[in-house]
Amino acid sequence: MNDTALYHVLSIKDLTVFRGAAKILDRVTLALAQGETLALVGESGAGKSTIATAIMRLLENARVTGSATLAGEGDLLTLSERKMVKLRGRRLAMIFQDAGTALNPSYTVGRQLSTTLQRIHGLSKSDARKQAIDLFTSVGINDPEGRMSAFPHQLSGGMQQRVMVAIALAGSPDLLLADEPTSALDVTIQAQIVRLILKLTRERGASCVFVLHDLALASQACDRIAVLYAGQVVESGPARDVLERHRHPYTKQLKSCVLEIGAKDLVAPEGTVPSHDQMPNGCRFCTRCPRAVARCADETPPLVPARPTATGPLDHHIACWNPE
Amino acid sequence: MIVQTLSETKAPVTEQPIFELIEVEQVFEVPKPGRSLFSRETVGLRALDGVRLNIRKGTSLAVVGESGSGKSTLLRVLLGLDRPTGGRALYRSKPILEGRATGVEFARDVAMVYQDARGSLDPRMTIGALIAEPLRHFKIVPRQDEAARVSQLLDRVGLPADAADRYPSGLSGGQVRRVAIARALASEPSVLVADEAVSGLDVSTQAQLLILLRSLQRDMGLTLIFITHDLGVASFLCEEIAIMYLGRIVETGPTDAVLDAPSHPYSAALRAAAPQFFEPLSEPLSGEIPSPLNLPAGCRFSTRCPKVQDNCRLKDPQLGKLGPRRAVACLHPLEQQ
Numbered sequence: 001m002n003d004t005a006l007y008h009v010l011s012i013k014d015l016t017v018f019r020g021a022a023k024i025l026d027r028v029t030l031a032l033a034q035g036e037t038l039a040l041v042g043e044s045g046a047g048k049s050t051i052a053t054a055i056m057r058l059l060e061n062a063r064v065t066g067s068a069t070l071a072g073e074g075d076l077l078t079l080s081e082r083k084m085v086k087l088r089g090r091r092l093a094m095i096f097q098d099a100g101t102a103l104n105p106s107y108t109v110g111r112q113l114s115t116t117l118q119r120i121h122g123l124s125k126s127d128a129r130k131q132a133i134d135l136f137t138s139v140g141i142n143d144p145e146g147r148m149s150a151f152p153h154q155l156s157g158g159m160q161q162r163v164m165v166a167i168a169l170a171g172s173p174d175l176l177l178a179d180e181p182t183s184a185l186d187v188t189i190q191a192q193i194v195r196l197i198l199k200l201t202r203e204r205g206a207s208c209v210f211v212l213h214d215l216a217l218a219s220q221a222c223d224r225i226a227v228l229y230a231g232q233v234v235e236s237g238p239a240r241d242v243l244e245r246h247r248h249p250y251t252k253q254l255k256s257c258v259l260e261i262g263a264k265d266l267v268a269p270e271g272t273v274p275s276h277d278q279m280p281n282g283c284r285f286c287t288r289c290p291r292a293v294a295r296c297a298d299e300t301p302p303l304v305p306a307r308p309t310a311t312g313p314l315d316h317h318i319a320c321w322n323p324e
Numbered sequence: 325m326i327v328q329t330l331s332e333t334k335a336p337v338t339e340q341p342i343f344e345l346i347e348v349e350q351v352f353e354v355p356k357p358g359r360s361l362f363s364r365e366t367v368g369l370r371a372l373d374g375v376r377l378n379i380r381k382g383t384s385l386a387v388v389g390e391s392g393s394g395k396s397t398l399l400r401v402l403l404g405l406d407r408p409t410g411g412r413a414l415y416r417s418k419p420i421l422e423g424r425a426t427g428v429e430f431a432r433d434v435a436m437v438y439q440d441a442r443g444s445l446d447p448r449m450t451i452g453a454l455i456a457e458p459l460r461h462f463k464i465v466p467r468q469d470e471a472a473r474v475s476q477l478l479d480r481v482g483l484p485a486d487a488a489d490r491y492p493s494g495l496s497g498g499q500v501r502r503v504a505i506a507r508a509l510a511s512e513p514s515v516l517v518a519d520e521a522v523s524g525l526d527v528s529t530q531a532q533l534l535i536l537l538r539s540l541q542r543d544m545g546l547t548l549i550f551i552t553h554d555l556g557v558a559s560f561l562c563e564e565i566a567i568m569y570l571g572r573i574v575e576t577g578p579t580d581a582v583l584d585a586p587s588h589p590y591s592a593a594l595r596a597a598a599p600q601f602f603e604p605l606s607e608p609l610s611g612e613i614p615s616p617l618n619l620p621a622g623c624r625f626s627t628r629c630p631k632v633q634d635n636c637r638l639k640d641p642q643l644g645k646l647g648p649r650r651a652v653a654c655l656h657p658l659e660q661q
Binding site: 243 | 390391496498526527528529530531532534535553554555556557559560580583584593594595597598599600601602603604605606608609611612613
């Protein structure tokens with residue numbers, strides 16, 4: 001894997017999404033190496049899920065600019081819908097937050113997986129069924145044969161999420177987008193699902209983008225982290241750099257809100273994210289930033305290497321006029 | 325100084341429990357799975373089974389467990405909304421239902437913050453009217469002082485006074501929860517029961533609310549019963565913890581002591597599954613919580629327990645004392661260092 005470590009499966013450049021007058025993503029730049037897991041973290045409204053949905057080209061009523069290049073396919077944002085239909089499931093796949101609503105309630109889970117297999121691999125019905133049972137086994141569904149004829153509502157939340165993982169992996173995609181795959185689940189089940197996704201993507205050498213709101217979980221599951229605030233990437237890089245040697249005031253604030261077991265002190269930040277009609281032109285965090293300087297409100301800080309030694313786009317980057 | 329040690333908070337607490345649950349059972353009769361269309365067959369679903377719990381006045385208790393563990397059923401029993409099918413549930417040494425039936429004192433004294441704060445507020449009433457409602461119902465202040473008390477309460481939960489004229493739809497998720505807390509505090513209760521009051525919020529909003537709840541509990545001497553699934557929240561907010569699994573409390577004790585050295589294997593698994601910075605992902609528990617319609621024989625955790633032994637499948641352990649203020653329901657509790 002080492003020789004391909006710098007091979008970028010996905011590189012996003014200046015991805016900007018407008019919804020009406022509101023700019024919900026502002027020049028997002030990210031890169032993802034093969035076999036790597038990247039966590040997108042931030043609070044609600046930060047644009048984490050929007051990035052994932054924009055890459056899948058599933059955004060509706062939005063104007064998208066910038067580029068998102070998938071290795072070997074070109075810019076996903078400009079491909080024809082016909083081409084995208086071919087790519088979805090085969091090269092990129094998505095796991096949604098709420099498996100209960102993402103699965104079709106009127107078909108058995110077995111049928112939903114087999115049809116996917118038939119469509120992607122052109123298998124016959126009986127071969128698809130066989131492979132579906134194998135896949136159900138590999139995602140840890142016990143009694144896979146019996147569960148083939150279960151409807152989604154007959155399964156627990158954890159089992160539904162396992163079915164979603166199986167469907168997403170049916171076409172062996174090399175890029176998996178997981179949008180808060182565990183936030184609706186209990187912690188012990190969350191641990192099972194995260195480990196499952198990591199194991200299966202690693203086995204297949206696939207890359208994975210996790211949308212998460214839990215920083216501690218991001219540090220455990222992902223190689224790299226990108227911190228978003230109100231649609232802007234404020235800091236990105238290897239997990240340890242971002243979480244332990246962070247230089248952006250927002251990363252620091254976000255981390256200080258995480259409650260570790262045994263912690264008795266907590267600092268609550270002031271204020272809330274501004275609404276889109278009051279969004280500052282420059283750094284969007286400037287209204288709440290303790291280190292804001294005059295230029296912050298008017299000029300957007302570019303995402304630049306956090307240290308002079310940084311070279312590639314995967315290194316530690318920050319977007320701040322007055323970093324720590 | 326916000327930080328208080330356990331010994332400091334222990335002093336003013338009197339030992340007379342405010343709530344006492346003795347072997348509480350709650351069995352719901354539910355349609356038998358797979359029964360025919362016209363059959364009336366039912367089976368008993370043991371939502372609570374042998375729950376023992378003492379809640380001392382002035383304490384803060386976290387009730388922790390995964391979905392299906394019986395947290396909400398326990399809450400309904402504590403609030404006197406359901407009559408337990410077995411055992412005794414006491415409030416100030418009297419059956420809770422009796423307290424509820426005789427006058428409004430119980431309802432005034434035990435206030436509730438619901439999980440779905442927005443759903444618990446009438447969308448057609450202003451925030452001011454919503455907070456004034458309990459003031460009037462329990463005759464807390466004379467009419468002419470109502471407005472002043474409403475703005476006092478708004479201030480107490482960190483909302484601007486002009487919020488009184490707004491409607492719930494005009495407030496953010498965090499603000500709506502503050503309104504729900506203000507409304508609960510309006511009746512000047514001594515017990516505050518909160519069901520997942522900070523879940524589903526962004527971490528910064530959650531941090532603001534947790535700091536508010538902790539200062540309310542300490543400044544007003546409230547007894548706080550806090551249902552949560554987040555061990556970090558429990559350890560920040562609550563002095564004591566009760567961990568539930570499949571309808572039974574499997575471990576209770578001082579939060580820090582229990583989380584530092586859990587004695588029940590389930591508590592240990594829950595502790596290990598909580599995300600921690602840069603710790604390797606824990607080996608998760610196998611399987612899922614069994615159906616309460618079909619409880620495992622012996623210990624209910626035996627089907628998933630990593631430390632299971634032969635007699636665990638035969639004998640159902642009850643919650644028993646394990647040293648000072650701690651209790652565990654396990655035949656082979658984990659060794660304490």
